[in-house]
Amino acid sequence: MSQRLVSLVIRHTHRIPVLTVPAGTAASGGQGAVVARQLDAALMTAGFKLAAPLLERLSGMSGAAVGLTARWTLDTVRRLVGDHVRHNAYFIDFPAGVPDTLDFWMGCVREALADEGAREKVLDQLSAGVVDLLTLPSYGHYQHAYEEMLAAHDELIAAAGDRLTVLHPGGALAEEVTALYLALAGRTTPLGEEGLSDLAVLARHCAGGPQPETIPVRENRAVVNLARLDAGAEPLLDTVTDVLRLACAWSEGDVTLAEPTRFRSMPRRIRRALLAGLDAVVADAPAKLADVTAHREAFKRLGERLHPHEHPRWPHAAEVFAVARGERQAPSLDSRVEERLGERDVIGAARLLAAAPGKLFRSVDRLLRLCSTQEERDAVLAAAERAAPKASGRVLLSVREHLANRARETGERRVFINRSGRPWTVEDDRPPVPPAARARLAAVLDAETRRRLPEPARLLVDPGVLDVALPLSGKASAAGLGVLPRGSRSPVDGELLRFFTYWKQSERTTDYDLSALLLDADYQTIGWLSYTALKEVEGVHSGDVTDAPDGASEFIDLRLAAARGEVIVPQVNIFAGEGFEEVEESFFGFMLRDAEQKGRPFEPRTVRMKSELRGPGRVALPLVFVRGGDGGWHAKWLHVYLRGAPSANRVEGNRATVATLLRAFAERDHLTVRHLVELMADRAGTTTLWDGGPVPDGPVTFLGLERPEGLHPDSVVVTPENLSALIPG
Incomplete structure (x- = not known):
């Protein structure tokens, strides 16, 4: 557990906690100063470095303690940057020696014809006029060992532009773990998948220690509640949905409630805790029964596991499941608001929503559009002004970003991205919000946000x-190194841009294809680099690998100065096999190099970004590169997954979808x-x-x-x- 906790601290804070040597640990040779310098040198090969105070601290420790720190630190940073696996390339001397696509394919056919086991099948295909590349013995599989690939490349020439991430000194491990737990549990924005998993580990470790004053994000609360339940402490429950999320967490389901959870059979201890929690919530505030209707089916399934009728001591818990079955009415706030709006009573709807500030702000655009008089608009804006101090900062900023985009004319396309990172676009046919109303509301939001911000000297x-x-949702990013939230812009300074992807299948043959789509300023296709187009003016593709039982990598090299067009869209297409959430591991990243730099296809200290690929679609679009007016390039972060086809996804087949999405995304302003x-x-x-x-x-x-x-x-x-x-x- 200690190694995992150290890794969590380093990944989230870039600090190395102080370690003590466990009893029985063998002393390493040499003193702390020697081992610390060795650690610093090893870290630099991966693009990391010890801060001077950290190097000094480690130098004063025992060799054994520094050796333990070194092993755990190196393992963590190598995983962060993607250097914990072997990155081979199909063409051994990539980026040199990449053949013309058709010449390469014909070479594979000739080799197959010379193979007695494959000749007859290939002749049959040739007679039919179509050859399946996947049936050719030499296609799609490494033709050389990893060690042979390494021997074919010169050492990397160091360059001033190589990435160097500094690691800083931390406190004692217990202090760092507690601080990290409090920070993650108390966050005001949702965590991503990896963040929730990390919080679960920390919550179990810290269940008996200090706790955050508040846990505003309900998914985070569910993870913490599970740890509290396991530790025998009372869970923190103030809505019936909190209890539902806790039941999902205990059943290893989806605490966000986006996907249905199959509830496991529960022991009596767990059933009692959940029923008691429901009973207390409803007894304290019967109006909270209205929340049941939003997740009616989930509550029905939960009731089948809890058997509330067998526990008359908790009568209010039984009311929850009566509402879920439709045996008792509990009109939700949303239904009451819709009733008012159906009667064209905008002011009445605003008054109802005032009891739920978050819902009011999420509905304010619609309310203002439905107003037919200035009196109604003034009433809606006055309700928003009164509710602003009670709304969360994340809601205030989300609405502020929304207002910035409502200043645009109608007729353009709106882009939506769900919690899983799946995007879609629709034409924006909404009536405009009057400029005066937008300005007044924006002023309210800015004033309230300014009031809550710190006053630094x-x-x-x-x-x-x-x-x-701004990371208004943890779902708008991915775990990794150098990853920024969706909508961020960052400059790209370098001559050679190299994309890479790695995947390792779990059970089935799995073929991922790295591609890059080249677009002009109007998002029209100019060309692409992929396994069907190995060479273009801009660069080269490392070759198609079609099976990854031991892991596989693909690369694309692009010379930015030679790039035609204005937009470069790297993507990972699933041609066959397991999805991004099924494989044992998969990630994407990019490197920047100077023209004279050599080195292996994968050099960790040139990696500028590496992100995990964990999404529901079959086509991953991590980010896009756009040329600016000054000729320089910048990255804009997407973190989206297109649904794609069940198999045979290729860059050629999704060009129109990608262009439409990027146009809508480029027109959207993100709050920064x-x-x-x-x-x-x-x-x-x-x-x-x-x-x-x-x-x-x-x-x-x-x-x-x-x-x-x-x-x-x-x-x-x-x-x-x-x-x-x-x-x-």
Whole structure:
């Protein structure tokens, strides 16, 4: 468990906690200083480095303690960057030596004709006029060992632009774990899949220790409640849906309630805890029975496991399942609001929604569109003004982003992305919201957000973080290294852009295909790089691997200066086999290199981004690269999964869908860190843009992509790893 906890701290904070050597650990050779320097050198090959204070601290420890730290740290950072697996390439000397596509295919056919076992089948296919590449013995499988590929490449030439991620000193492991638990559990925005899994580990470890003052995100609360239940503590329940989520967590189901959970048979202890929780919630606030209708079927299935009729001591719990079965009426707030709107009573609907500030703000656009008089608009806006102090910061900022996009003319396409990362677009045929109403509402939202933001004495801002989108949902990003929330923009400085993907199948033959679509400024197709087009003016593809029992990698090299068009869309298509959520492992990333740099196809210190591929579709679009007006390139983060076809997905087949999605996505404005910095600057003593030089001597509030060395220990540091801390509660 200790190694996993250390790994969690390093991944989430880029700090290395202080370790003590367990009893019985063999001492390593040499003193701490020697092992610490060796660790620093090993880390640099993976693109990481020890901060000077951390190197000094480790140097003063025993060799055994530093050796233990080194093993756990190296394992963690190599996984972070994707260097924990062997990245082979189909063409041994990639990016050199990649043949013309048709020449390569014909070579595979000739080799098959020379193979007595394959000749007859290939001749039959040739007589029919179509050859299946997958039946050719030399196609789709590595023709050389990993060690042979390594021997074919020169050492990487170091370049000033290589990534170097600094690791900083942390406190004692127990302190770091507790702080991380409190930060994740108390977040104001939902966690992604990996974040929820990490929180579950931490919650079990910290169940008996300090707890956050509030757990505002219900999915997080469900994970914490499960740990509390296992530890014999009372779960934190204040809605019937909290109890449902806890039941899903105990059954290893979906605590977000997006997917149905198959409830397991529950022991008496668990049944009693859930029934008692339901009974207490309803007894305290009978109106909360109305929440049952939103998840009626799930409550029915839960009732089959809890047998509430056998427990007369909890009569209010039985009422929950009576509502679920339709035996008792409990009109929801939504149904009562719809009734008012059906009667054209906009003011009455706004009054009802005032009891639920989040629902009011999520409905405010619709209410304003339905207003027919200025009196109605004033009433809706007045209700929003009164509700603003009671709404969550995430809701306020989400509506603020929505308003920024409502200033556009109708007729354009709207893009929607669900919690699973699946996108779709529709034509925007909504009537406009009057500009005066938009401006008044935006002023209310900004004023309330500004009131909740901290008042730093000195605000130090790295300009590189200003275009990072606010993480209003943990579902809008993916786990990994250098990953930014959906909608973020980041510059791309380099001559060679190399994409990579890796996957390892679990049970079935699985074929993933890395591709890159090249588009012009109007999102029209110019060309692509894939297994069907190995070479283009812009670059080369490393070759098609069609089976991955031991893992497989594919690469694409692009020369940015030579790239035609204005948009580059990397994508991972599932041609056959297991989905992204079924394989043992799969991830995507990109590297940046100078033209003279050599090295292996995969060099960890040139990796700028690596993200896990865990989505429901069959086509992954992690990000898109766009050329700016100055000729430079920047990345815009997508984190979406197209549904695709059950099999044989190819870049050629999804061009129209991708173009439509990207056009709608490009037209959408995302709220970024810049917005909060502008609001916070009004309350800060001084605001300074950091130029990368020495940092101030005293404590500051620092916002940036990475923590700089030398910050005062009392400084507040916000980086992409804890960017959600910037979202006010």
